[in-house]
Amino acid sequence: SKAKVEVHENTNAVLSCEFRTEKETNPRVEWKKRGKDVSYVYFDGDFTGSFKGRASIDGATLTLRGVTQKDSGVYHCEVTARQDKIKLGEVTVTLNVLVPPHAPSCEVPETVMRGFSAELRCKDKLSVPAATYSWYKDNKPLHTANLPEITYTLDSKTGTLVGGVL
Known part of the structure; x- marks a missing residue:
C-alpha cells in the first residue's frame, strides 16, 4: 500500500x-x-x-x-x-x-593575502537529504552584511565559499 x-x-x-x-x-x-x-x-x-x-x-x-x-x-x-x-x-x-544535519567539518585558511582569494569549505556527509549551507560573518548572514571590500561566490549545496579581499 x-x-x-x-x-x-x-x-x-x-x-x-x-x-x-x-x-x-x-x-x-x-x-x-x-x-x-x-x-x-x-x-x-x-x-x-x-x-x-x-x-x-x-x-x-x-x-x-x-x-x-x-x-x-x-x-x-x-x-x-x-x-x-x-x-x-x-x-x-x-x-x-x-537524518538531521550534524555539525559540519570545515576547512578555513588562517590567513589570506590582500588581493588573493580564499576558499572556505564545510561538509556534512551524514544528513539525509543533503544539507544546504549558509555563511555568516560576525553573526550576520553574509548576504545581508555590508562588505564592500569582499567579493565572494557561495555554493549553498556544496558548502563552499570562495572570496577575496579587495
Missing part, C-alpha cells in the same frame, strides 16, 4: 505487504533487502542478522524499530502460495531514513 517510506532515524518504519490467498493455508513469507548483494531480512519464520530483536511481522507487514541510515534501501516482500493459481506474490518497498 506504500511503495516509498520515509522516516526519521531512531523511529519505527512500517513496510507494508498485504496479501490474500485462494486455497493456501500456510503461505511462506520472505523479506529481502537489495544492496550490493541481496540479503535476507525475514526467512523461514525468523529475522536474520541486525534485524533480529528489533523487527516484527504482522501477516507479511514488516516493522523495523530504531532505524538508522544503514537500514535505507530497497526491500522486497515475497509471499509463496503453492496451492493457489498465483504461486508467488511480491512487492517492493523503498525505505529512506532521514
